[in-house]
Amino acid sequence: MKKIVVIGAGYVGLVTAVCFASAGHNVVVVERNESRVVALQLGQVPFYEPGLDSLLRLALGSGNIYFTSDISEALSTEPEVVFCCVGTPSQKDGAVDMTDVWAVVVEVARNARGRMLFVQKSTVPVGTCKKTEELFASIFKTCAYAFDFDVASNPEFLREGCAINDFMKPDRVVFGVKSEWAKKVLIELYEPFVQNKETQLFAMNYESSELTKYVSNTMLASRISFMNQIALLADVVGADISAVEKGVGSDTRIGKHFLRAGIGYGGSCFKKDIQGLMHLGRVHGVDMSFAECVEEINENQVSAFLSRIYAYYDSMLSSRRCGVLGVAFKPETDDIRSSPAVALMNALVDKVQSMIVYDPVALPSLKLSYPQLRVDFANSVKEVLKSCDFLIICTEWAAFVGLTPSDLLLVSDKVVFDGRNIFDPHEMAAAGIMYYPVGRKSVAPRKIAAIVNDRQLEH
Numbered sequence: 001m002k003k004i005v006v007i008g009a010g011y012v013g014l015v016t017a018v019c020f021a022s023a024g025h026n027v028v029v030v031e032r033n034e035s036r037v038v039a040l041q042l043g044q045v046p047f048y049e050p051g052l053d054s055l056l057r058l059a060l061g062s063g064n065i066y067f068t069s070d071i072s073e074a075l076s077t078e079p080e081v082v083f084c085c086v087g088t089p090s091q092k093d094g095a096v097d098m099t100d101v102w103a104v105v106v107e108v109a110r111n112a113r114g115r116m117l118f119v120q121k122s123t124v125p126v127g128t129c130k131k132t133e134e135l136f137a138s139i140f141k142t143c144a145y146a147f148d149f150d151v152a153s154n155p156e157f158l159r160e161g162c163a164i165n166d167f168m169k170p171d172r173v174v175f176g177v178k179s180e181w182a183k184k185v186l187i188e189l190y191e192p193f194v195q196n197k198e199t200q201l202f203a204m205n206y207e208s209s210e211l212t213k214y215v216s217n218t219m220l221a222s223r224i225s226f227m228n229q230i231a232l233l234a235d236v237v238g239a240d241i242s243a244v245e246k247g248v249g250s251d252t253r254i255g256k257h258f259l260r261a262g263i264g265y266g267g268s269c270f271k272k273d274i275q276g277l278m279h280l281g282r283v284h285g286v287d288m289s290f291a292e293c294v295e296e297i298n299e300n301q302v303s304a305f306l307s308r309i310y311a312y313y314d315s316m317l318s319s320r321r322c323g324v325l326g327v328a329f330k331p332e333t334d335d336i337r338s339s340p341a342v343a344l345m346n347a348l349v350d351k352v353q354s355m356i357v358y359d360p361v362a363l364p365s366l367k368l369s370y371p372q373l374r375v376d377f378a379n380s381v382k383e384v385l386k387s388c389d390f391l392i393i394c395t396e397w398a399a400f401v402g403l404t405p406s407d408l409l410l411v412s413d414k415v416v417f418d419g420r421n422i423f424d425p426h427e428m429a430a431a432g433i434m435y436y437p438v439g440r441k442s443v444a445p446r447k448i449a450a451i452v453n454d455r456q457l458e459h
């Protein structure tokens with residue numbers, strides 16, 4: 001069993017630390033946010049990630065994990081492996097903000113003892129491992145302690161919402177290494193998590209490993225953007241994007257994943273990593289226009305969705321109460337970073353009479369990040385359905401997928417705009433619901449004025 005230090009207790013760092021601790025390793029986690037350290041030491045996970053809290057408590061119980069904000073304390077244990085898992089956000093020009101990464105590298109170099117493998121797990125531009133090596137070497141020359149280091153790239157591919165499963169049963173693990181020792185250490189660490197080390201553990205050079213991460217995220221996002229663009233065409237020509245998705249995705253060469261059209265991708269990484277790839281292209285004078293298109297299509301997705309709402313309600317929008325189901329960028333997380341739902345709410349909130357919103361776990365994140373947003377917070381799905389004139393679905397939480405036509409009939413205008421294509425348009429039409437999915441045949445649009453007329457006639 002190895003002594004491991006993990007720096008950064010966010011989504012990636014905490015999952016990495018807890019999973020290695022569960023495998024029996026001795027893990028010390030360094031997190032600069034002291035209140036987070038206190039909470040974690042008590043077994044409290046600061047964000048919603050299914051299964052992580054119980055695994056953390058087991059690891060704490062076994063004594064295999066310990067949290068601190070003091071990097072020198074952590075490194076005084078002379079760990080064999082140090083993982084860097086800090087944030088790498090985008091700067092205004094799309095370049096990656098490496099402030100936290102370089103701060104970690106310097107701190108580690110100043111406090112390291114013995115022989116250590118420094119593993120870069122954060123998503124970082126190509127060239128980072130090489131620069132890290134150079135930086136270590138220059139600090140090493142002036143260092144009072146003896147330490148010997150090796151560097152590796154080991155990008156993380158976990159998804160939020162199923163992070164434990166993704167880490168414990170990865171499709172593949174990628175290492176960028178120079179030495180046989182680094183390769184051996186990483187194989188020893190990851191071998192228990194894969195079924196076949198020959199086909200699932202890939203050692204390559206630093207640059208290939210760093211680039212693999214950016215290409216993976218851009219490739220996944222490109223599939224979504226392509227289908228979102230095709231959905232616009234499907235709308236016009238009368239095709240059903242869900243049927244096209246099945247027809248295309250059943251080709252094993254193409255595969256069925258990441259083809260779902262909707263209001264666009266969100267989350268902390270796709271956008272920033274595509275920007276990172278584009279920036280890398282600019283730095284090296286290589287055209288990255290494909291990546292640019294992927295992002296452009298996504299940027300347009302929420303406004304394309306909103307334009308249907310504007311077209312439907314016209315001048316009556318300002319008298320309608322809008323219900324929103326889903327704030328998180330995807331189900332099973334409370335993460336709202338770059339969530340299309342948030343972009344949609346911000347754009348729509350001043351155009352409607354009022355807005356009521358529900359999400360099973362992400363409402364506290366919304367309140368915290370957007371305290372000024374003029375929305376009512378509901379305690380349940382039903383509360384939204386009962387009190388709104390029209391409904392928008394932004395996240396495909398299971399609780400929303402399970403709604404029946406009779407639940408949706410509670411919506412006063414009986415109008416549903418579905419940004420995640422979770423219902424059957426025929427079932428909706430049969431129930432008398434005006435249902436507007438993305439890229440699927442809708443029931444014939446009826447202007448709100450006609451509905452209001454009907455109501456007046458009824459009375």
Ligand code: NAD
Nearest residue numbers: 008009010011012030031032085086087088100122123156
């Ligand atoms: P995060 O923002 O959730 O967590 C980063 C943590 O590092 C924070 O808690 C922060 O306080 C801490 N930190 C920063 N500097 C520190 C320092 N010097 N010492 C100690 N702690 C420090 O970020 P994340 O979502 O876990 O992402 C981390 C990296 O992994 C990013 O590069 C991201 O692109 C990549 N990644 C993220 C995901 C994901 O699903 N979130 C998946 C794969 C890869």
Ligand code: UGA
Nearest residue numbers: 156157158159160224258259260264265266267269329330
């Ligand atoms: C994504 C990648 O899937 C991970 O492999 C990667 O490690 C991670 O980014 C990262 O680098 O941070 P994540 O952002 O957690 O993971 O979520 P995804 O499941 O990839 O979904 C991203 C977005 O795409 C969501 O908004 C989701 O709703 C949307 N999506 C996904 C679609 O619109 N259609 C699809 O078919 C699939």
